Amino acid sequence: MFSRNARGLLDFSLVLLCVWTAWHHTPAGALVRRTAAWAFGGRSTARPVLAYYKGVSGSGVSAPALAPVAPPLRPFNDSEALAYGTHLxxxxxxxxxRAPALELAEELGVAxxxxLDEARGPSAARRLHEALAESFPQEESRLTAVFAGRVPARYAVERVAAEGGTPNLERLARQLPPGFEDSTVAAAQALALATAFGLAWPVPEHTPVTSPFGYRLHPVLGTRKLHTxxxxxxRVGTEVHAVSxxxxxxxxxxxxxxxxxxxxHGRGVTTAYCHNSxxxxxxxQRVTRGELIARSGNTGRSTGPHLHYQLELSSQPVDPLRFRPRSNSVVDGSAR
Structure with missing residues (x-):
């Protein structure tokens, strides 16, 4: 089908493609790039080797690890949620x-x-966003500026605009110079966290939580498992509403x-509603916040009528109670 010369050229091209793939997209390639950077005193853009085996960010921190230690005291508005997500x-x-963000903060008069302070962090992050709002009016371009710095972010925004696209994180990340992988991952995490803080509750606010998130003795299997x-x-037939x-x-x-x-819900945030009738x-189908989407029940592997509600960030389950204002939480000790 192909001449000998054409087959040789094709084989050579495939070899080059395999080498490029191994260099940029395998644990071995990442290890070699990290070692070379260390040996020659340069900076590697390779992800941590464990990132090829686990669902972790470029900085080696999983989305669940970034969830707040305690839930907020009150509901957040959009700007507060974005600031808290940025802080986390x-x-x-x-x-x-995090060096570009700290340098930018000092430049803009934010300590x-x-x-990074537990108490002052969200308000400091909010001041940082307010200082950047005029130059970067869109949330996602502003997050890029926070985590990557103003100059790289401005370049990325201009390149996306020249191509006629919307400046979302995915497009902006493609336009950033090499070495900003951690920054783009962190910006995406901040956006996901902010979205999670803005979610409503699927059933009436006073509904008791009969089994919280975390490891427990499974009521049906009798083994210790993570309750996600x-x-x-x-009761069976209770209205279940979309949280956003x-x-x-x-x-x-x-x-x-x-x-x-x-x-x-976009931005790496999904919710699940199980055991419905x-x-x-x-x-x-597109649904809106508060829309009736199901009626609760007792279907599947269940010991009694209830709704299992699950929140995931970047395909990893997190405790939804950590994102729900404390004043709205009701917990019952019994398990389902």
Missing amino acids: ALKGLSPAA PASL GVDLSV DATVRRASEDGVNGRVLILD ELLVRPG
Whole structure:
């Protein structure tokens, strides 16, 4: 089919492609790049080797590890949620990766150390966003400026605009120079955290939590397993509402989750609603915050009527109670 010369050229091209892939997208390539950077005193853009095996960020910090230690005292507005998410993402970065943000803070008159302080961090991050708002009016371009610095962010915004695209994090990340991988991951984490802080609750606020997030003795299997959501004690037929605008990614039934819905809220945030008696939406459908999406039940692997509500950031489950204002939380000691 091909001449000998053409086959030789094709084979050579495939070899080059394999070498490039191994260099940039395998643990071995990452290890070699890190070692070479250390040996010659340069800086490597390779992800940590463990990032190839685990769901971790470029800075080696998983999304669940960035969740707040305690839930907020009151509901956040959009700017407060973004500031708190920025503070948490900064704390998760290595000292080298957070350097651009701290330098920018000092330049704009915000004490760099306050950004990492548990008590002052959210308000300091909010002042940083306010100082950048005129130059970077869109949230995602502003986050890029916070984590990567103003000059790289401005360049990325201008390049995206020249191509006629919307300056979202994905497009901006492609336009940043090499070496800003941790910055773009942290910006995405901050945006996901901010989105999680803005979620509503799927059932009435006073509903007791009968089984919280975390490891427990499974009530059916009798083994110690991670409970990846919270169980909310509601009667069969209780209305279940979307906690924010979303696209329905799954509306199906299985032997474990029963009748289950999964909603995609964008920005790496999804929520799941399990054990329902009735599903009222279909895959691909757009739903709005507060919209009736299901009626609770006792389907699947369940010991009694309840709703299992699950929150995931970057495909990793986190405790939804950490993002819910304390004044709204009701916890019951019994398990489901």
